[in-house]
Amino acid sequence: MSEVILEVENLKKYFPVTNGKLFGRTNYLKAVNDISFTIEKGKTLGLIGESGCGKSTVGKTIIGLNNITDGVIKFKGKDIGSLNNKEMKPLRKDIQMIFQDPYSSLDPKKKIGYSVKEPLDIHNIGEEGERQDKARQLLEMVGLSYYYMNRYPHEFSGGQRQRINIARALTLDPELIICDEPTSALDVSIQAQVLNIFKQLQEKFDLTYLFISHNLSVVKYLSDDIAIMYLGKIVEIGDVKEIYKNPLHPYTKALFSAIPTEDPNIIKDRINLKGEIPSPLNPPSGCKFHNRCPHKMKVCEEVDPNLINVDVNHKVGCHLYK
Amino acid sequence: MRMEDMKRHDEIDEETLLNLEIMKKEEKANSFIKKLLRNKTAVVGMIIITITIISAIFSPFLSTHDPNKVNTEEACLKPGENGHIFGTDEYGRDLYSRIVYGSRISIIVGVCATTLGAILGIILGIISGYKGGITDTIIMRFVDGMFAFPFILLAIVMMTVFGSGLQNVVLAIGIANIPSYARIVRGQVLIVKKQEYCQALIALGASNKKIIIDHIFPNILSPIIVYGTLNIAGAIISEAALSFLGLGIQPPTPSWGNILKSGKDYLITAPHIATFSGLAILVTVLGFNLFGDGVRDALDPKLKQ
Numbered sequence: 324m325s326e327v328i329l330e331v332e333n334l335k336k337y338f339p340v341t342n343g344k345l346f347g348r349t350n351y352l353k354a355v356n357d358i359s360f361t362i363e364k365g366k367t368l369g370l371i372g373e374s375g376c377g378k379s380t381v382g383k384t385i386i387g388l389n390n391i392t393d394g395v396i397k398f399k400g401k402d403i404g405s406l407n408n409k410e411m412k413p414l415r416k417d418i419q420m421i422f423q424d425p426y427s428s429l430d431p432k433k434k435i436g437y438s439v440k441e442p443l444d445i446h447n448i449g450e451e452g453e454r455q456d457k458a459r460q461l462l463e464m465v466g467l468s469y470y471y472m473n474r475y476p477h478e479f480s481g482g483q484r485q486r487i488n489i490a491r492a493l494t495l496d497p498e499l500i501i502c503d504e505p506t507s508a509l510d511v512s513i514q515a516q517v518l519n520i521f522k523q524l525q526e527k528f529d530l531t532y533l534f535i536s537h538n539l540s541v542v543k544y545l546s547d548d549i550a551i552m553y554l555g556k557i558v559e560i561g562d563v564k565e566i567y568k569n570p571l572h573p574y575t576k577a578l579f580s581a582i583p584t585e586d587p588n589i590i591k592d593r594i595n596l597k598g599e600i601p602s603p604l605n606p607p608s609g610c611k612f613h614n615r616c617p618h619k620m621k622v623c624e625e626v627d628p629n630l631i632n633v634d635v636n637h638k639v640g641c642h643l644y645k
Numbered sequence: 646m647r648m649e650d651m652k653r654h655d656e657i658d659e660e661t662l663l664n665l666e667i668m669k670k671e672e673k674a675n676s677f678i679k680k681l682l683r684n685k686t687a688v689v690g691m692i693i694i695t696i697t698i699i700s701a702i703f704s705p706f707l708s709t710h711d712p713n714k715v716n717t718e719e720a721c722l723k724p725g726e727n728g729h730i731f732g733t734d735e736y737g738r739d740l741y742s743r744i745v746y747g748s749r750i751s752i753i754v755g756v757c758a759t760t761l762g763a764i765l766g767i768i769l770g771i772i773s774g775y776k777g778g779i780t781d782t783i784i785m786r787f788v789d790g791m792f793a794f795p796f797i798l799l800a801i802v803m804m805t806v807f808g809s810g811l812q813n814v815v816l817a818i819g820i821a822n823i824p825s826y827a828r829i830v831r832g833q834v835l836i837v838k839k840q841e842y843c844q845a846l847i848a849l850g851a852s853n854k855k856i857i858i859d860h861i862f863p864n865i866l867s868p869i870i871v872y873g874t875l876n877i878a879g880a881i882i883s884e885a886a887l888s889f890l891g892l893g894i895q896p897p898t899p900s901w902g903n904i905l906k907s908g909k910d911y912l913i914t915a916p917h918i919a920t921f922s923g924l925a926i927l928v929t930v931l932g933f934n935l936f937g938d939g940v941r942d943a944l945d946p947k948l949k950q
Contacts, residue, residue, distance in 0.1 A: 386848045408850070415850040428841035432863040438842075445851045491845075 326399075328499055328531050329362040329385070334394035336377075336384050340604060352604050354380040356555035357394070359630075362548075364498070367525065367532040369546030369563065371539065371578070373600050377555040378535045379423070382501040385533070386420045387411055398499070416446055419492040423504040425484035429476040435462070435487055436472030442494040461490040465520055482513035489520060499531045506541055518544060539582050543567060548636070551575050554611040555603055557630065561637030571639045573616050610642065618643055680943035687939020693932025700745050701752040710739035712746045713897050721915040731921045734904070735911055740918060743899040744925050750900040751929060754814055754884040755877040761819030763873050766826020771857060773827065774834025785831065791824040797886065804892040814893045818883045822876060829872055833865035867944045874937030878930040885926050901926050 336355040341348075354377040362368045372378045383389050385396055387403070396404040403414055422428040429438050440458040443449055449457070459469035465486040476484060485505060492500055502521070506514040518541060524530055536542050542549055543563060550560040551574065559572040570576045577594040584591055596615045601607055607614050613623040622642050630638040631645070681687050700707055709730065716737035724732040724740075731740035773784040791799070803817035837843060838861065846856050881901075887893030888902025896903050901922045908919030 383844075388844055388848055412850040415848065420845065420848050422841040422845060424841055428845060430842045430860050430864070433860075441846075442849050445846075445849050445855065495849075 325366075326364045327361050328364045328399055329533070330395075330397040330400075331361070331381075331385070332359050332395040332397070334358050334381070334384065334396065335392045336380050336389055337392045350604055353555050353606065354603060355384065356606075358550075358552070358555070358557045360550055360557065360560060362499070362531055362533060364531055365525070365529045366547040367534050367545050369542035369549040370533060370535045370552060371537065371542055371549060372552035373537065375600060375603070376552045377603070378537075378552050379503050381552075382420065382503045382533060382535050386418055386501055387415070412446075416442075416495040417498045418501065419495065419497040419499070420501040420503060421485075421488050421492050421505045424508055425481045425488060426476075426508075428488050429484060431476055434473050434475060435467075435479075438476075439472075439487065439491045439494060442491065446495060448495075457494065458490075461493055462487070464493075464524075465490045480513075481509050482516060485509060485513075485517050486520060489517070489524070493524065493528070496528070497530070499533065501533045501535070503535045504537065507536065507538065514541065521545060539579065551578065554600065554606055556611055556640070558612065558641070559637075559639045560630065561634065561639075565634060565637050569637075571633060571637075571644060572612075572641045573618050573643070574612050575639075577617075610640075677943050681939055684939040684942060686935045687943070690932045690935030690937070690939060693928055694936055697748050697929050697932065698752060701749045704746045704749055708739070708742035708745045710742045712738060712742040712899050714738060721911060721918075723915075724917050724921075732915070732917045734907060734918050735915070740904070740921055743904055744901065744921055747899045747901045747904060747922070747925065748929075750811065750894055750898070751881045751884060751926075753811065754818065755881040755933070757815045758818035758822065758880040758883075759873055759876045761815065762822030762876070763826050763869065765819075766823045767830050767869065769823065770827040770830025771834055771861070774831040775838060775853070775857060775861070781831075784827070788824045788827045791821075792828075796821050796883070797890075800883065800887055801890070801892060804887065809892055809895050811894060814884055814887060817887070818880050821883075822880070825872070825876075826869070829868055830865060833868060834861055837861050837864045867941055870944060871937050871941040874933050874940060878933040878937075881926065881930055881933075 334355055335353070335357055337351040337353050340350045340352050356377075358381065360368060370378045370381060380389065384391060391404040394404070395402055398414060398418065401414070403411065406414070429435070433441075436455065436458050439461055440454040443454040443457065448454075455472075459472060462469055462471060467483060467486060467490070471479075476487070479487065485508075488505070505521075506517055509517060521532070521534075522545065525532065532545070534542060534545055546563045548561065549563045549566055550557045551566075551572065552558070553574050559566060559570070559575045566575065567579065570579050573594075574596075577596050580591060580594045594617065598615050601611070601614065607624075609625045609627055610616070610623040611627070613619050616623065620642055626642070628640045628642050630640040632638055633644055681691075709728070716733075719727060719729070719733050719737035720735055722729050722733040722737070724730065726732060729739050729741065731744065734740055734743065769784055769788070773781045794802075799821045800817045803820065804813060807813035807816060843856060843860060846860060884893055884900065885902030885905060888900045889906045891903075891906065893902055894900035896907070904922035905919055905926070908915070908922055911918055
């Protein structure tokens, strides 16, 4: 077993929601409710879930854009959740994030070359000339000519911008990159291009990815392990091949039944879930999925199931498996 | 790809050099000034502003008579009569010279009051928008309070408290302008702060100072500059209004506002007094407005002819 680079234990992130009155009651939106996972160096963990299930919050909390409500985040054995800004700064070099929207993730007033070299400015690494060189190299690595360094972001297409974002994320030679739906704003042909860049870079620099997405095919292509989230909780986690072959949680099954087959003549059994994802402000009791689950039992309404091992690298949180 | 490896890539071939030259040329062609000069209305605005500024600086050389010399025998002469280009006012003072000297007041008040209001407003707006929370609430409620006061009333109160005079006119108009800047800036900061590039900078560990100066400020600058140039026009009008009401610049010092004021009593017998001072205000204000629009277009990198 190789080195564990990121360890998340019982992470909770609640957002206070007030009703606007001065002395009104504060409710808590449980965006991330007690999740745990680990990522090994050089591997990719795919985090899948519906919109609003808290997957982006996980990413933002790990990188320190949100404060942790409870739980521990360990990066290379060091607890980073409790560090203040100053102590965190040297560690920020090693963890980078690629954002979802390629249009708002680059400063429109700054030239591409500046945006890509800026992380070096912030961390005060190297001389100005070296920084420029590095930016040029990085852009060439993601398939953009250094000639573009003096251009502004609006002169690029979405795919190009996302490649610029990748280049910027690589500027500080990070070890872990959190990818928050980096391909969801791109069309399919560009997605493939960007995904291949991700894969090549991972091999080249031994990068570790936390890949957040709602696109099942994308995650399958990139990931070594996957975790499926529902309403702030991980319902199933394990080896990607194992889970795609043998999904156990009713939610995972329903999710995977929505993947179109490659052969249009094969008709798959779709599992159609009823209802909407419940509001995280007022989640159901017991198992969070019980009100939409086709296999609901009495116990589901009362007890929230824990993740249990069903195989060497496959855990599921469902009362059906004991 | 560590720094040491990078140094080996220093050899630049000929093609690179050529491309670098093209890059430099492109950069030059798209500089702010070039873009501004390509815009015809902005050039017109610039010409008007330049004329006003020149007349403000070189008033003693441009004027034909002493602006304060009273000559009752020549009162209310028509334009062109007796060597008075714009005629004379009710005391026989040369109107052209008075308007030339009046441009000094207008330019000083316009620029200084706007700068004062903008600086204070930007500081308040950035603190309010960037910090958020209780700081934001306190600053914005204070600004709301100032907004609730009608501008002229606020200026009148301040002029009465401070007393009249050039400095106090600048102070009153400047302070009265703070709320609009604070509002505009706060709104812009809130938008920019939510953008993913700002989030990315926070994730990179950039200091608040760097984020505000290098990223937030340039991105909120265009609306401020546009509002600022339009605001110069507004401040010129405000000064004229205050002087017209007798609260601003006190006679005999010529200002376009108090010339207009004295002209209103002679609208029938000597309409040229109010007409020329009014035109001076109108043209100058128009110049700043045209220029403001041009600046906005030139500052926006998305607009490229």
